Amino acid sequence: MEPIASQPVELRHVVAMPWPGRGHINPIMNLCKRLVRRYSNLIVTFVVTEEWLGFIGTDPKPDRIRFATLPNLIPSELVRANDFPGFVDAVHTRLEEPFERLLDRLDSPPPTAIIADTYVLWAVPVGERKNIPVVSFWTMSATILSLFIHSDLLISHGHALFEPSEDEIVDYIPGLSPTKVRDLPPLFDSYNLRVFKKAKLCFDTIPRAKCLLFTTAYELEPKAIDFFTSKLNIPVYATGPLIPFEELSVGNDVTEPDYIKWLDGQPESSVLYISQGSFLSVSEAQMEEIVKGVRESGVRFIWVARGSEKKMKEALKGSSGVVVSWCDQLRVLCHKAVGGFWTHCGFNSTLEGIYSGVPMLAFPLFWDQILNAKMIVEEWRVGMRIERRKKTELLIVRDEIKEVVKRLMDRESEEGKEIRTRVCDLSEICRGAVEGSGLSNANIDAFVRDISNMN
Template structure:
């Protein structure tokens, strides 16, 4: 049962496909709302994955950005009852529940029905451990967030290196939402498993802290990216944009995606568009519903599309950089493809992911230098930065590209046969066999 949002549904489905492909005797019922079924119901999947549906949280869940707080409350109050009814109807009987950590009520459902629950965390391990140790932030006067202290460094969170308070994404402007998010934390320890969507090597210190903290198994499941063998490019006319990419020089294209949920303001979007045009750099921009307007602003040096297969684009030889909102799925996919980042985080864990990319892994630069301010990044700044970032002869650029390639090899080794990711997934499957016999 994923939280009803693209950044939650995709990684859970990718993980389910991995489980299903490793053992055909595992039957997975993937529970989504009726609206999400209409979006993903026809996507290719293994035969041992089936869909279960429950009513929508709100009439159209894709407009949840308009009132994120109300949507979050609705996922807590409207999903549990239909989920329980579905559990009672499924045959064969359910033996394990895997639920998004933010749907904390699923842990209570499993405990009442004597069904083990695996809590599935769709963000970075660093974000998880910061939430787990929010009490330390309160104790030290750093939560609720205080803009006057934003330059202070925090060095007391286990597993986390010294971090500027502005990079801890507890936004003081929306304490209601932050409080709702922190309420999921106590429920995790009542689950029977914890599944983390990161490889061990990327956040090893954090993982070791979490593994020691909980009495039940904790797994670093790895990249959890789409498997090309399942034909992820379904009916979206890939050939047109892939042909365009085929015609571009190696590492010359800047790929741009600001996510599928919240985005920057229209004014900021326009500054990015004109900055790209003025930079003279080739670009490939996925812009959902704004393609026509952005095409007019950007000119003809790049391509603006409403949809693409992101992993296919990032793995294309002509792509040499990724301007990203730093959602965790995008971060993982960019790293797996060895692509350096220009980071433009918007909200919540994206801010921390940007910090990991720029300061810890050193595989990218920030577009917006001052995270405290709502000021626009101007077209002049964007044009100058993009030109420098895509200059393959620049020594600084060479350095981050080299590091991005090194992290790519780390990620590839982890998900390869015998790697840390595959080892964790196999261990989880083995633990599932303790719940029910699977051959």
């Protein structure tokens, strides 16, 4: 199916309501950009808090995407980690009324659909009251959504309420291949359970949505997506990878950043890109081991050190790399000099790594990252784990880090060649999905037709 940008559609005005967090806002914005570029008469109202408008309001976007704001009634992004369950509560209880009032003010033209993050608990009920179709938008893997929905099976099989053997196998979750217990997030420990109970309320609203959108590519998770297609009585579409690949082809009129100039001077596939995400961090002792391990490996690197650039530069002085406070991640990953990606395994980063064809070092910290790491290493076979050799150790020590970094970056080893071949194959599949008549584009067109017919 070819793009149909010149054809009119009934879907005239989409309201996008992301969960207020970077890993949720980015993919729904990427979807909105693809929609307005594909449909010439479509406008999008992108709803964020006033604080988030300050973060992203000047980012480049098509003119037909306009921002609307909700008041800052929830804890700041800068402190939400201090009480994440309280943050979830605030989003679930304080933003519904202002969002509904905002919808009443949008009348040129009136909204014809709402695309809302699945975690926005009140989106479907608001849409029902306003008679506006609501699309549920899931930003993590399809596989982990199946795990979340079937969490009761973990309890009935004895894999939730006590400390099971790490090597016990979970082989009864639809769409999830046999997986060791240690490769699943600990949903039922006291802290995570508080958040998970709130999340489960959101999953109950999915069948009441008009369709379910995934940010993944169908080819990456066919079993999980097929499960949801067969289980739900609503259309299910894989629209990914929903990453900012279209920005890669946009001309750059400004001077190249220094980190790109540095990459331009490095040999092909010689640089390890290191990112540990923007929300979670490791202990100071563990970070010290990581720094020394990377330094002693002798591998070239570009390290994104959000909030600690000065300290990291001092610690890595005289080493074979550069430290930056921020970079255009997808552009860096697609640079020919980059040959490895140290990642926390957030799903957006995972998709960017695969799209770029770059082998990954999996270092998950929390929640869905744990299962994503397993998929990277065992399902897709496009990376290696960074892990302790001795389970009794509290830290992954520098020698272990040095060894795995050198293994990943060794282009001559059989292991390295197999991983590179596999990730390049998946890269081609993902790129094909979002080009021309690829499946992702076909799914976006089918989704738009579905919603248009409801109006």
